[in-house]
Every structure is written in structure tokens, then in C-alpha cells.
Amino acid sequence: MWGKRDDMIVHEEEPFNAEPRPAALAGQPLTPTEAFYSRNHGPSPDLDPATWRLRIDGLVDRELVLSLCELQQRFALRTEVVTLGCAGNRRAELLAVRPIPGQVPWGPATISTAAWTGVSLADVLAEAGPGAGAAHVAFTAPDVSPSVVPPQPYGGSISLPKACSGEVLLAWGMNGAPLPRIHGGPVRVVVPGYIGARSVKWVQRISVQAQPSENYFQAEDYRLLPPDAEPGPGRGISLGPLAMTSGILCPDDDDAGARLPAGPTDVIGYAFAAEGRTIVRVDVSLDGGGTWNQAAVDDPPSPWAWQLWHTTLDLPVGPAEITARAWDDTGATQPEFPASLWNPAGYDNNSWARVRVDVG
Amino acid sequence: MWGKRDDMIVHEEEPFNAEPRPAALAGQPLTPTEAFYSRNHGPSPDLDPATWRLRIDGLVDRELVLSLCELQQRFALRTEVVTLGCAGNRRAELLAVRPIPGQVPWGPATISTAAWTGVSLADVLAEAGPGAGAAHVAFTAPDVSPSVVPPQPYGGSISLPKACSGEVLLAWGMNGAPLPRIHGGPVRVVVPGYIGARSVKWVQRISVQAQPSENYFQAEDYRLLPPDAEPGPGRGISLGPLAMTSGILCPDDDDAGARLPAGPTDVIGYAFAAEGRTIVRVDVSLDGGGTWNQAAVDDPPSPWAWQLWHTTLDLPVGPAEITARAWDDTGATQPEFPASLWNPAGYDNNSWARVRVDVG
Numbered sequence: 001m002w003g004k005r006d007d008m009i010v011h012e013e014e015p016f017n018a019e020p021r022p023a024a025l026a027g028q029p030l031t032p033t034e035a036f037y038s039r040n041h042g043p044s045p046d047l048d049p050a051t052w053r054l055r056i057d058g059l060v061d062r063e064l065v066l067s068l069c070e071l072q073q074r075f076a077l078r079t080e081v082v083t084l085g086c087a088g089n090r091r092a093e094l095l096a097v098r099p100i101p102g103q104v105p106w107g108p109a110t111i112s113t114a115a116w117t118g119v120s121l122a123d124v125l126a127e128a129g130p131g132a133g134a135a136h137v138a139f140t141a142p143d144v145s146p147s148v149v150p151p152q153p154y155g156g157s158i159s160l161p162k163a164c165s166g167e168v169l170l171a172w173g174m175n176g177a178p179l180p181r182i183h184g185g186p187v188r189v190v191v192p193g194y195i196g197a198r199s200v201k202w203v204q205r206i207s208v209q210a211q212p213s214e215n216y217f218q219a220e221d222y223r224l225l226p227p228d229a230e231p232g233p234g235r236g237i238s239l240g241p242l243a244m245t246s247g248i249l250c251p252d253d254d255d256a257g258a259r260l261p262a263g264p265t266d267v268i269g270y271a272f273a274a275e276g277r278t279i280v281r282v283d284v285s286l287d288g289g290g291t292w293n294q295a296a297v298d299d300p301p302s303p304w305a306w307q308l309w310h311t312t313l314d315l316p317v318g319p320a321e322i323t324a325r326a327w328d329d330t331g332a333t334q335p336e337f338p339a340s341l342w343n344p345a346g347y348d349n350n351s352w353a354r355v356r357v358d359v360g
Numbered sequence: 361m362w363g364k365r366d367d368m369i370v371h372e373e374e375p376f377n378a379e380p381r382p383a384a385l386a387g388q389p390l391t392p393t394e395a396f397y398s399r400n401h402g403p404s405p406d407l408d409p410a411t412w413r414l415r416i417d418g419l420v421d422r423e424l425v426l427s428l429c430e431l432q433q434r435f436a437l438r439t440e441v442v443t444l445g446c447a448g449n450r451r452a453e454l455l456a457v458r459p460i461p462g463q464v465p466w467g468p469a470t471i472s473t474a475a476w477t478g479v480s481l482a483d484v485l486a487e488a489g490p491g492a493g494a495a496h497v498a499f500t501a502p503d504v505s506p507s508v509v510p511p512q513p514y515g516g517s518i519s520l521p522k523a524c525s526g527e528v529l530l531a532w533g534m535n536g537a538p539l540p541r542i543h544g545g546p547v548r549v550v551v552p553g554y555i556g557a558r559s560v561k562w563v564q565r566i567s568v569q570a571q572p573s574e575n576y577f578q579a580e581d582y583r584l585l586p587p588d589a590e591p592g593p594g595r596g597i598s599l600g601p602l603a604m605t606s607g608i609l610c611p612d613d614d615d616a617g618a619r620l621p622a623g624p625t626d627v628i629g630y631a632f633a634a635e636g637r638t639i640v641r642v643d644v645s646l647d648g649g650g651t652w653n654q655a656a657v658d659d660p661p662s663p664w665a666w667q668l669w670h671t672t673l674d675l676p677v678g679p680a681e682i683t684a685r686a687w688d689d690t691g692a693t694q695p696e697f698p699a700s701l702w703n704p705a706g707y708d709n710n711s712w713a714r715v716r717v718d719v720g
Contacts, residue, residue, distance in 0.1 A: 224691045243692035331584045331708035332603035348691035
């Protein structure tokens with residue numbers, strides 16, 4: 001069930017949970033669809049686009065039931081480049097600090113970027129007309145998670161202002177092709193800037209409501225708890241917007257086995273700023289942060305996407321640790337160690353990025 | 361020239377640079393005017409409100425010259441609760457890591473909150489009409505900094521979108537009274553969410569321009585540099601929005617001399633989220649982060665203000681270090697150590713807040 005297949009590291013076959021090898025992401029602003037990470041809580045539903053329907057209900061003036069054809073014809077087409085990142089990205093480093101039972105040991109590549117095509121959720125909501133008391137927009141999908149007791153379909157919610165902000169999409173296209181089933185086809189939600197968990201795949205129902213979704217994955221999972229806390233409904237910080245983070249894609253830890261030649265070596269990575277922020281500097285170090293080189297940082301391919309960076313380091317013979325940290329335009333940077341960020345479900349590890357390699 | 365006066369710690373008399381004793385800020389959402397920190401680069405100008413004029417020029421359709429009376433009568437009155445924080449807040453902890461010559465050794469109280477009354481800069485700019493190519497709004501004041509070679513008056517700029525966002529004020533009132541001279545009277549700029557340096561005091565000229573201000577305090581000072589970089593025009597990250605930070609106000613390091621009684625002790629502090637964020641958790645520790653208590657965190661008194669927090673810790677006899685760190689709604693927290701944040705001018709120290717006290 002656990003293994004490596006082509007460019008993907010498959011952590012679980014059922015539900016399918018896989019991330020690309022870091023090198024598969026290196027230097028590409030848009031991630032090829034076949035290398036885009038896939039995080040699931042249940043089997044992928046097999047929905048027929050011809051019979052798929054989207055229901056919009058709850059605190060609305062007009063309930064809507066839309067076919068894919070109606071969704072495509074009644075609302076303005078929109079394509080956006082958006083980075084999705086799993087809240088559990090880089091959990092493996094937290095697991096090395098203290099066990100986190102029952103969670104996928106994600107590496108640093110549970111983050112990917114695609115061009116998503118669909119319509120703005122705001123336009124669809126405007127037609128339904130959110131009514132008095134509307135404050136949240138909940139999404140429900142048919143994929144049933146067997147790990148929740150009792151088993152329940154996947155769901156989540158975002159605030160009404162975010163849902164009406166225009167950038168949230170109902171997408172049926174990915175990188176210029178129909179949205180593959182594994183990525184939520186025929187239609188998924190894409191919530192730019194938020195943890196991937198809110199970009200609900202295979203969406204079938206959108207409910208406008210006064211409170212956040214009571215679905216397990218909103219009310220209990222995907223919450224950041226203090227280290228000594230017990231998970232429970234409503235406890236902890238409900239994760240929405242992603243925190244600033246970064247990762248080293250090349251070389252990666254895998255190269256340790258292969259042994260790198262000494263000398264000038266390209267170091268390539270990504271950095272992702274929180275919503276409304278920009279990455280303005282990335283530092284890279286060979287001595288654990290004693291001294292730093294500044295990498296070249298690319299502009300983001302869109303306001304909702306990561307920024308790639310690269311530099312060249314002169315690697316000496318022997319074991320080496322490469323460290324990176326990003327800075328945003330508030331002058332904030334990442335915490336140094338994963339140990340201080342450890343939390344019971346292993347979310348939001350945004351400590352300095354590190355890879356260990358063997359040189360010579 | 362250096363000393364302590366009532367509730368203020370005066371770092372310099374001329375230019376006047378003073379912060380309150382931390383305890384003077386504790387538990388008060390709004391800082392009393394007499395305890396509000398004061399950061400200056402030159403002598404305070406003595407401007408007569410009757411003859412003061414504000415000139416709006418540059419890339420505008422209509423140049424304006426406004427008296428205080430015209431400013432007050434032609435635009436809608438607006439009062440906002442706004443926290444101002446110095447980019448050098450908590451520099452003392454960086455100084456303990458490595459010297460930072462020529463900079464004020466600010467403690468954790470170079471941050472204060474007031475209700476500011478004035479008019480929206482956006483309204484004034486709308487009357488002037490920003491023209492083609494307008495991208496930045498520069499402020500100039502008459503206070504001459506003798507430390508810059510050659511000496512030059514103080515200035516700075518913000519982006520046009522921020523200037524037109526509505527929340528930026530031209531303020532003549534502070535906490536319900538006329539703006540005192542030491543805080544920029546008759547009129548200052550108040551830029552919510554940004555480092556205090558952009559909230560230019562004694563403002564006399566507002567220029568709409570294509571580029572940021574070329575003033576020393578924009579082009580060269582108030583920039584975050586890598587540890588080994590030399591300051592120079594245009595180098596480093598030009599600081600605008602403030603990074604998330606926190607401070608412990610009570611007890612403070614001063615209480616070390618006084619010796620605290622053992623037993624349950626109120627610990628009070630502030631946390632300030634970056635623009636567009638909210639503080640959702642504050643952890644407090646007596647063992648350097650080995651275990652954490654969660655403090656009670658108040659709602660901010662406005663979207664542009666800090667959040668106060670408090671908890672009770674059972675202090676054992678002996679020397680103790682109290683540590684605090686804030687978390688925002690992206691699940692991001694503060695870096696652990698000031699050493700990793702050291703930079704040549706000593707800005708943006710937002711590492712975990714710490715005070716050392718003697719108990720028993």
C-alpha cells in the first residue's frame with residue numbers, strides 16, 4: 001500500500017494519498033496534472049458529468065439546481081492560477097519529533113499549482129441571493145470517509161465574505177483539460193489562499209447558512225490544537241487561510257542515497273505567502289542559519305500562487321544540510337524548528353525548510 | 361539624557377525617544393496619551409495650527425492647499441482606534457545578540473493604541489484627483505534629522521491603493537483631545553497596520569507620485585537587511601505592514617529588582633496581528649516552551665488594533681522566565697529566538713516574548 005511510483009510518492013492507495021517527488025515540482029510555476037498531489041479521505045466517487053447536479057440551498061432567496069451545462073452557460077468563464085496546499089504538508093518533520101497516529105506522513109510536496117477553469121462561486125451565489133442571517137457557505141461531497149465514526153461524507157465551509165470575494169471558483173477544468181476524477185471531477189471548489197481541505201472535490205451541494213459546517217472535517221478535523229490538547233468538536237483553531245511556508249525541491253532528501261557531486265549545485269524551491277502577502281526574500285544556508293545566501297525569488301504566476309526560488313551553493317564533500325526560510329512583506333519569517341510547532345494532528349509545519357544530502 | 365521619568369522610559373531627550381514602562385500599557389485597550397510611545401528623528405517642530413497649511417501636489421488633477429479649518433470642514437469626520445508600532449519595537453533583545461550601533465534600544469512597549477480623529481486621506485486625494493502614473497503617496501514633514509548626512513526633513517510614502525483604502529487618516533485629534541505637538545500636532549498621518557514610521561507627524565505636504573519617496577527614511581532607513589548586508593539606498597525589504605508580534609507587559613523585567621511574591625500571578629500582555637489577520641491564540645510558558653498555558657485573548661477594540669491577553673500563572677520561588685507567543689488565524693506563530701532574526705538596523709524582532717523575574 002505504501003510505496004513509490006514514477007514521480008509520485010504514494011502514501012496510501014485507498015483512500016488515495018500521494019504527493020510528487022519534490023524534484024517533479026522544481027522550477028515549474030504550474031504543476032503538471034499528473035504530478036499534482038492528491039489528498040483523499042474516502043474512495044473517489046465516480047460521477048457522470050451528464051447526470052451530475054449542483055444544489056444551492058439554505059439561506060437563499062432562490063434555491064438552484066444546476067447541471068454542468070447550465071453552470072457552464074449561465075455564468076462567466078474564469079481561469080485562475082491557484083496554489084493548493086494541504087494543511088498537513090511537511091507533517092513528516094513533526095512526526096520525527098513525536099508520533100502523530102493515524103495521519104499521513106506528508107513530505108514537502110503536498111502543495112501544487114494549477115490553472116483552474118470554471119465560474120466564480122460569487123456569481124452563482126448572487127443568482128441564489130444569500131438571505132438574512134447568511135454568514136457561511138458549506139460544501140458537501142459524496143465521498144464517504146470510513147475513518148470517521150460513524151462514516152460520513154466529506155464537507156467543509158468558508159465564510160460568506162470569502163465565498164463572495166470572486167476568487168473562489170467552481171472548477172471543471174485543470175491545466176486546460178477536463179478536471180480529472182482524482183482531482184474532484186466533474187466539478188470541485190477551489191478556494192485560493194486556504195488549506196486544500198476547503199477546496200471540496202466532487203461538490204454536489206452548496207448551503208448558505210448562519211454557522212460553519214458541522215461536518216467532521218470542519219468541526220473537528222483540520223484544527224490546530226495546543227500540544228497537550230485532546231481533539232474534539234469545536235476545539236482549536238479552525239484552519240482556513242494558509243500560513244507562509246517554503247520547501248526545498250531540489251536537491252531532495254532522496255538524493256542522499258544517490259550521493260551528489262561536490263561543487264556548485266543548483267538549489268531550487270518554492271515559497272508561499274499567506275493571503276494578501278508577498279514573499280520578498282528567501283535565505284538559504286549550509287550551516288544551519290549561521291550564514292545565509294539570498295536566493296533569486298520569482299514573481300508569483302498569479303496573486304494566488306506560490307513563488308519559486310533558486311540559487312547555487314558550493315557543496316563541500318561530506319554530509320550537508322541545506323536550510324531555507326522565506327520572508328514576507330511584513331518582514332515576518334518562518335519559525336526555526338518543527339519541535340516548537342508540534343501539534344496533535346500535525347498541521348501547519350512551516351518551520352525552516354531542510355534537506356540532508358551526502359556529497360562527494 | 362537617558363533615564364526613567366514617571367511611567368516613561370526616556371531613551372533620548374533630543375530627539376525625544378521614549379516608551380512607557382510596560383505596566384503602563386497593561387490591560388488598557390486604549391493607551392492614555394501621556395503613556396503613548398514617542399519616536400522622533402529630530403526636534404519636534406512648533407507649528408501654529410492657525411497658519412499650518414497642507415499642500416497636496418504631484419500627479420494630481422488639482423493641487424490643493426488646505427488650512428486646518430478647511431480640512432475639518434470640507435471632509436467627513438472620522439475616528440478610528442489604531443495601534444501604532446515602531447519597527448524597532450523590542451530591538452533591545454536583538455542588541456543583546458550583537459551590537460547595533462546608533463539605534464535606540466527599544467523595549468517591548470514601543471507600541472500603543474489610540475483613538476485618532478480626523479479625515480480620511482482617501483477623501484482628500486479624491487478631491488485632488490490622482491492622475492496617470494500615480495502609484496505612491498509621499499508625506500513630508502518639517503522636522504529635520506541631524507543624524508542624516510546631509511541633514512534632511514523627515515518623510516516617507518505608502519502605495520496609492522493603501523492611501524486610497526479609506527482607513528488612512530489625516531488626524532488632528534488623539535483620544536478625544538487635540539493632537540499634542542509631541543505626537544505630530546497639529547496634523548499627522550495615521551497609517552493603520554503599518555510601521556509607525558509611515559504615520560508621518562507634522563505633515564505639510566502630500567505628493568502623489570510614480571515612485572516611492574526618495575526620502576532617506578523610505579529609501580534607506582526602515583529596511584530589513586540580511587545579517588551580513590551593508591545598508592544602502594534601495595537595499596533590503598522596505599518595511600510597510602507590521603509583522604505579527606506580542607509582548608508581556610506585566611510582570612516586566614523591572615519587577616526582577618523588586619522581587620515578586622510566589623503563587624498565582626496575573627500575566628498580562630498584548631498581541632498584534634498583521635494586516636488582515638486576527639490573533640486566535642496566545643500560549644504562555646514557564647519552562648521555555650516545554651509546556652504551554654493558553655491565555656484568554658480579548659477581541660481587538662477595532663480591526664486596526666492590538667489584542668490584549670491575560671492569564672494566571674503559579675510562580676515558584678526562584679528565578680523564572682515567562683515566555684509568550686501568539687498565533688494568527690493562518691495558524692502561524694512567532695519565531696522562537698531573536699538571534700535568528702538579528703539584522704543590521706534591528707527591525708521586526710517578533711520572536712517569542714520573554715521576561716525574567718525573581719520570585720520569593
